[in-house]
Amino acid sequence: MGGELSCTHGWIENCHFINHFWPVFPLADIASTTISEVTLESAISYTLGGMDDELMYSNFAMKWTLILLVLLVMGGEVQGNPNVILIYSDDQGAVDLNCFGARDLVTPNLDALAGRGIRFTQFYAAPVCSPSRASLLTGLTAQRAGVAGNAGGTAGLPNEKFTMAEMFKAAGYRTAQIGKWHLGMAPEMQPNAQGFDHSFGHLGGCIDSYSHFFYWSGPNRHDLQRNGNEVHYPGRFFPDLMVEETVRFIKKRPEDPFFIYFAINSPHYPYQGDPEWLEYYKKQGVPYPRDLYAAFISTMDEKIGTVLDFLKAEGLADSTIVIFQADNGYSTEERAHFGGGNSGSYRGAKACLFEGGIRVPAIISWPGKIPEGEVRSQFAVNTDWMPTLAALCGIPLDAGSLDGKSLVSIIHNANAETAHAEGYCWAFKTMWVARKEKWKVIGNPYDSGRPDAVFNEPLFLVDLEMDPGETTNLAGKYPEKVKELETQYKKWVEDSE
Numbered sequence: 001m002g003g004e005l006s007c008t009h010g011w012i013e014n015c016h017f018i019n020h021f022w023p024v025f026p027l028a029d030i031a032s033t034t035i036s037e038v039t040l041e042s043a044i045s046y047t048l049g050g051m052d053d054e055l056m057y058s059n060f061a062m063k064w065t066l067i068l069l070v071l072l073v074m075g076g077e078v079q080g081n082p083n084v085i086l087i088y089s090d091d092q093g094a095v096d097l098n099c100f101g102a103r104d105l106v107t108p109n110l111d112a113l114a115g116r117g118i119r120f121t122q123f124y125a126a127p128v129c130s131p132s133r134a135s136l137l138t139g140l141t142a143q144r145a146g147v148a149g150n151a152g153g154t155a156g157l158p159n160e161k162f163t164m165a166e167m168f169k170a171a172g173y174r175t176a177q178i179g180k181w182h183l184g185m186a187p188e189m190q191p192n193a194q195g196f197d198h199s200f201g202h203l204g205g206c207i208d209s210y211s212h213f214f215y216w217s218g219p220n221r222h223d224l225q226r227n228g229n230e231v232h233y234p235g236r237f238f239p240d241l242m243v244e245e246t247v248r249f250i251k252k253r254p255e256d257p258f259f260i261y262f263a264i265n266s267p268h269y270p271y272q273g274d275p276e277w278l279e280y281y282k283k284q285g286v287p288y289p290r291d292l293y294a295a296f297i298s299t300m301d302e303k304i305g306t307v308l309d310f311l312k313a314e315g316l317a318d319s320t321i322v323i324f325q326a327d328n329g330y331s332t333e334e335r336a337h338f339g340g341g342n343s344g345s346y347r348g349a350k351a352c353l354f355e356g357g358i359r360v361p362a363i364i365s366w367p368g369k370i371p372e373g374e375v376r377s378q379f380a381v382n383t384d385w386m387p388t389l390a391a392l393c394g395i396p397l398d399a400g401s402l403d404g405k406s407l408v409s410i411i412h413n414a415n416a417e418t419a420h421a422e423g424y425c426w427a428f429k430t431m432w433v434a435r436k437e438k439w440k441v442i443g444n445p446y447d448s449g450r451p452d453a454v455f456n457e458p459l460f461l462v463d464l465e466m467d468p469g470e471t472t473n474l475a476g477k478y479p480e481k482v483k484e485l486e487t488q489y490k491k492w493v494e495d496s497e
C-alpha cells in the first residue's frame with residue numbers, strides 16, 4: 001500500500017476539486033494507479049511525451065497532470081493512505097524513556113522508534129486520563145470536548161463531538177480502539193458509537209492486567225469488552241491480549257488502510273511488570289517503588305516492540321505512521337505506591353498543572369517520509385495530532401475550529417515557529433494555567449509531586465526558559481505579565497462555554 005495513490009479509501013472522493021475537474025475519466029481509473037515508482041521528473045516527461053499522440057495525452061498526460069496538481073494542492077504530503085497506529089501510554093513521567101533522559105530504564109523499542117522518527121521535548125497533554133484522551137481524540141481542549149474531569153458515572157465524551165476515529169472512518173479507513181477507553185460507559189459514549197468499527201478493552205480507568213477487574217474502587221466489577229459485549233480471558237496478561245487483537249485486526253484486511261488507537265494501560269497502576277524485568281531491576285539495585293514502575297515500563301516497551309516487529313514482518317513499516325505519547329505525568333497515588341515515575345527536572349506529577357503533570361514524552365515516525373532521528377523543541381500539544389494526521393494522510397478536515405494545529409511544518413523543519421504562538425490554556429479542578437511563549441501563569445497552584453508544598457499566593461508566574469523547574473514565582477516582579485495572562489485565561493473560559 002505504501003506510495004499507492006488510491007481513491008477507494010476516501011480522500012479523492014472527498015476532494016471536490018478532483019470530482020469537479022474530472023469530466024473524462026472515472027475515479028476508478030486513477031484508483032489503480034500507483035505513484036510509488038514514478039518521480040516528478042518522469043511524470044512530467046510522461047506528460048510531454050504524450051503530446052504527439054492525442055489519445056496518449058488523454059489517457060496519461062491529463063491523468064498525471066491532475067495527479068501532480070492534486071499533490072501540489074495537498075502540499076506534497078499525500079503519499080497514498082498511510083496506516084496510523086496511535087499508541088497512548090498511561091501515567092508515564094516526562095523523562096521515563098531512555099531516549100527522553102532516563103538512565104535507569106531499558107526501553108529499546110521506543111528508543112528505536114524515536115531513532116526512526118521525531119522526538120518532541122516540549123509536548124503537552126492534560127493532567128489526568130479522561131481529559132487527555134478527550135482532547136487527543138477531538139483536537140479540542142478538554143473543556144471544549146466536554147470532559148473537564150475524569151469520566152465516571154454518566155460523565156464522558158458527548159456523542160456529538162467529532163472524533164479522530166470519525167475523521168478516519170469518513171475517509172474510508174478501518175478504525176479500531178484497543179485498550180483503555182475511559183471516555184464514558186453509556187452506549188452512546190462507547191468506542192463503537194464514536195467512530196471505531198472495532199473495539200476491545202476496558203471502559204473504565206484501569207484494570208488488573210490478569211483478572212481484568214476494575215482496579216480503582218469498588219464494587220468489584222469485571223471490565224473487558226469487545227464491541228460492547230463482555231468477554232472473559234481470565235489469567236491472560238492484558239497487554240498480550242491487546243497485541244493479539246491488534247495483529248488480528250490488521251491481518252483481517254491488510255490491504256486496506258487502518259487507524260488503530262492503541263491505548264495501553266501501562267505504566268498505570270497496578271504495577272504488573274514481567275517477572276524477568278522485576279528480577280532485572282532488583283539486580284540493578286533500583287530502589288522501591290521505582291523498580292516496580294521500571295519493570296512495567298520495560299514490559300510495555302516489549303509489547304509495543306512486538307506490534308512494531310509485526311508491522312515490519314508484514315511489510316507495513318514504511319506505510320504506517322506510528323505515534324507514541326503518554327496521556328499525563330506519572331502518578332503519586334497510593335495505588336501507584338506514591339510514585340515510581342520520574343519527571344526529571346520538571347516540577348509536579350499527574351493531576352496538577354505544573355510541567356510534570358502535563359509535559360509528556362511524544363514521538364512520531366513514518367520511515368522515509370518524515371525526518372528520522374531528529375528532535376523538536378517547539379511547544380506542541382496532544383490536540384495537534386488530529387489536524388497533523390489529517391494533513392499527513394491527505395484527509396480533508398475543517399481544522400479552523402480546533403484548538404490543535406498541524407505540526408507538519410515543525411515535523412519538516414526544526415526551525416519552524418510553534419503552532420501555538422497565540423498561547424494555550426488548561427484547567428483542572430481549581431487549578432488553571434495560561435501559557436504564552438516562555439511565560440506561564442498558574443492559578444491556585446498545587447504540586448502533586450510535593451503535596452506538602454505551601455503556596456501563599458494564588459498566582460504563580462514562571463519564565464519557562466529561565467526556570468523550567470518552576471521553582472520561583474515571578475508574579476510580584478512582573479505584574480503586567482500576570483495581568484495579560486489572566487486576561488488570556490478569562491477569554492479562554494468564555495470561549496470554552
Ligand SMILES: [Ca+2]
Nearest residue numbers: 090091129327
Ligand atoms: Ca493517565
